[in-house]
Amino acid sequence: MIVVEDLHKHFGGFHAVDGASLEIGAGSITGLIGPNGAGKTTLFNVIAGRLKPTSGRVLMAGEDITGLAPHDLFHKGLLRTFQIAHEFGSMTVRENLMMVPSAQSGETLWNAWFRRGAVAAEERAIRDKADEVLEFLTISHLADERAANISGGQKKLLELGRTMMVDAKIVFLDEVGAGVNRTLLNTIGDAIRRLNTERGYTFCVIEHDMDFIGSLCNPVICMAEGRVLAQGTVDEVKNDERVIEAYLGTGLKNKVVAHG
């Protein structure tokens, strides 16, 4: 689905992404792990068009999408969430979700004036959809709350909800579970799995919670210092010497050794 070829992103002299090459298979839920500052978010930013790469290419289904604008990528079905939740603060939670499906007939002034009925029907459908998503994320009670006022964890859910408003092809989730409680994290995990099997979404998930990654993702890619360190099943990556050294630490290594 997505192929990243020798991608570099430099900030001044600092190489945040330093020759990363990886592949995200169509229909997979790929995990992306790595220590803080490994360049995971920067990689997402480059893939999703928020930052221009210094060099390298990004392909989506064989097509070169390097440097395309975020809104163009959105229309190709590439969505992402932010590690630090973003929201349209002056709008309600429901309106935030309703902003997502674009190219609606209400878009043109002509339709807004003269095809009121059609526009209204469409709005209603989008509204129902938004309510469904809120229900699913167990935040229906926040529908009419101003998005600026909801909690950090709730904003994370809103981020996820946004990707559920359209038929995406691939969704990049940047620590969507951080700051969200256990029960809800499981719900989110189920949601991701269902979207994957029922709707065929491909996912790329950044998480620091290894249990969450373990139960959800295959394969798992580990990054460090802007490069891909290891790739494979969760267990393979977990037991990789370099990964243990760079990320998981010797504490876990001992645990892994002790267990197994």
Add this chain to the structure above:
Amino acid sequence: MDILNALVAFANFVFVPGLAYGAQIALGALGATLIYGILRFSNFAHGDTMALGTTFAILVTWGFQALGITFGFLPTALLALPFAIIMTAAFVLGTDRVVYRFYRRQKAAPTILVIVSLGVMFIMNGLNRFIIGVGEINFADGARFVITAGDFRAMTGLTEGLAIKATQAITVVTAVIVVGLLFWFLQKTRTGKSMRAFSDNEDLALLSGINPDRVVQVTWIIAAGLATIAGVLYGLDKSFKAFTYFQLLLPIFAAAVVGGLGNPLGAIAGGFIVAFSEVMVTYAWKKVLTYLVPESMAPDGLVQLMSTDYKFAVSFTILIIVLLFLPTGIFKGKSA
């Protein structure tokens, strides 16, 4: 004590002029605040956009008058307004294409864009003077008064008269219609919502599939429309002079900042706050007071806080007070 006459004098010299002036400032501030919200810089060329829009309106008005087309008791300029808006919008979109887009692509800092807009301002100012000259132009035709002071006196038998100029009534009615349309657009249409979304959080708007070029274009068109309308209304009410519009920049930005930059509702409130402050501070209250206090206490002086020559100091003072004590304005804008 003569409360009725005092009230009429107040309405005649303070309330009605303040209302009309406030509506003009509010429309100007609305355009400036929209640009700030979406494009994220204070557009110093906004005053001259108003001037250029008015110039276009005057030219079209003259054209209509030459052809013998008038608008009955309404000024011909209102008929010319749609054409002037289209011309101004085209000019402003051209400016964006040639100048601002370059800096947007470079992700230039707002301070740089402000200076760029200053350059655009000088060019527009020069161009405008080249087209229409520097002289005073009076282009208001149609009826002069809705009600004259004499009629009012005859009707009510009061000593004081209340005159309402046609241009004042037109200003207020037009402003109400325009503001109504604008808020309908921002609240109800998809494009309007995209603009609000873009103003709230640009990054997220982009990732929600909102096309930034389109949002920017629509914003310029609306700002050009608002500027032209504000300019024409101001010109009808006072008279047109290429220079005066440049001076309106101060009250307009004072209004936008008072209301909270980027906040349309705030711009309107700010417009009236600035306008009424200006009118009240520079009005000689002697007449109104004489009606209100016993004869023995009637004031000798004019009871004028400030000469009208200093009216821009009022905006300036308001601006400073707001920036010191309420930097995001009364309606919580994006901070000044």
